[in-house]
Amino acid sequence: MIKTSLSLLLVLVAASFTFAKYTPKTGKRVPQTLSRGWGDQLIWAQTYEEGLYWARSRNKPLMVLFHLDDCPHSQALKKAFAEDNELQKILDEDFVVLNLVYETTDKHLSPDGQYVPRIIFVDPSMTVRADVTGRYANRMYAYEPNDVKLLISNMKKARKLLKSEL
C-alpha cells in the first residue's frame, strides 16, 4: 500500500514538472477571454478587420460593442446582456459579434462621439447602420440594462439587410 502511494506520488511529481508553466511573480492569472463576460458561448471576432470580413463572407450584420472594464454603466449592461437568452441566441445565430475596449481608427464607428457602452451595427455591405439607435438623444448608441428589449428590437432591424431592402 505504501509502495503504491509512493509510486502515485512520484507520478504526480513528475507530471507537475512536465506541465510546469510560467507563473508571473504576482501569482497565477485567469486566462483572458474574448467574450470579456458579454457571452462566453458566442464566437467573438478579435478585431474590427476580422469582424468585417466575417460579416461580408457570412452575409450577417456585425454588432460592435464598445465598453470599459472600469465603467459601471458598461458593467451593468454587460450583466443584463449576458443573462438574456433571447438576445444571446439571436446574436449567436444571426450576427457577427465584436466587443472592444479600444476605439478603432474608423470614425464611422463613433457617429456622435466615443463613449461607452456604445453599440453600433454594421451591415454586411460595410455600411454603418447609424439609423439603428437607442433611446437617448445625447448618446444615440448607448443602452442601459433596462433597454435590453429595445436592443433586441434594434437587432431585428439590423438583421433586415440593406441589400434586401432595395
Add this chain to the structure above:
Amino acid sequence: MIKTSLSLLLVLVAASFTFAKYTPKTGKRVPQTLSRGWGDQLIWAQTYEEGLYWARSRNKPLMVLFHLDDCPHSQALKKAFAEDNELQKILDEDFVVLNLVYETTDKHLSPDGQYVPRIIFVDPSMTVRADVTGRYANRMYAYEPNDVKLLISNMKKARKLLKSEL
C-alpha cells in the same frame, strides 16, 4: 437522510435554473481566450490599436504574432513558444504582446509578405523593427520551433529601444 438528499437536490435544481445560460444548439462551447494557446499567463492586447497604445504608454516594445489555427507550422511554434518559461517571462515583464489570426490594415507589419507564423516587433516610438529577423531569407520574420533561442535573442535586441540607441 432521504429528506437531506431531497433538499440538496432541490438546491441543485434551483441553482441550475438560476445560472441557466444560453447554450448553442451544437452544445456548450469552451470560451475563447485572447492567448489562443500562446501563453495563458500573459496579458494580451486584443487589437493592434490597443497594442500600440500600451507600447507607447508603457515604453515597452510590442510583439505582434501572426498565426492561424489550421496552420501546422503555427501550431508547432505555438507549443514551443508556450512551453518556454524564459521566453514567457521576458514577454510578461518587458513586452506588450498581441497575437492575431487576421492581418491588419498596416502594411508595415508585412515587410516581406503576409504569411504565418510571422513575428514582428514594434518599438514604442511606433517604428516597425524590420531589422529584427529570423533565419530564413525568403520569410524573414518566420520562426520554427527550433528557433526559440534565436527568438529570445531577437527579443533582447528589440528590448533595446530605438530612442535609447540614439
